[in-house]
Amino acid sequence: KLISLRKERKAERDLFYVAVGGWDHHFELKNSLNAKLVDVNSALAAFAQEMEAQGVWGNVVVATSSDFARTLTSNGQGTD
Numbered sequence: 001k002l003i004s005l006r007k008e009r010k011a012e013r014d015l016f017y018v019a020v021g022g023w024d025h026h027f028e029l030k031n032s033l034n035a036k037l038v039d040v041n042s043a044l045a046a047f048a049q050e051m052e053a054q055g056v057w058g059n060v061v062v063a064t065s066s067d068f069a070r071t072l073t074s075n076g077q078g079t080d
Contacts, residue, residue: 004054018043023066 003014025032051057
């Protein structure tokens, strides 16, 4: 709703962020990670569809960031 009201709010630009938890997978990494990425993909697809419907998708920047300090070497049960 906020984005659709940008003219009424006289907003030249907005910044919104989303924080998603639950990424600390110690077991079943492949299945757990896949489920999380499906959720993220669905949310981004819905967001993009709405922005396209509002005619502003061409002015939208989507960025991701992650820092979890994991190593690439497995401990045998996960990725610690």
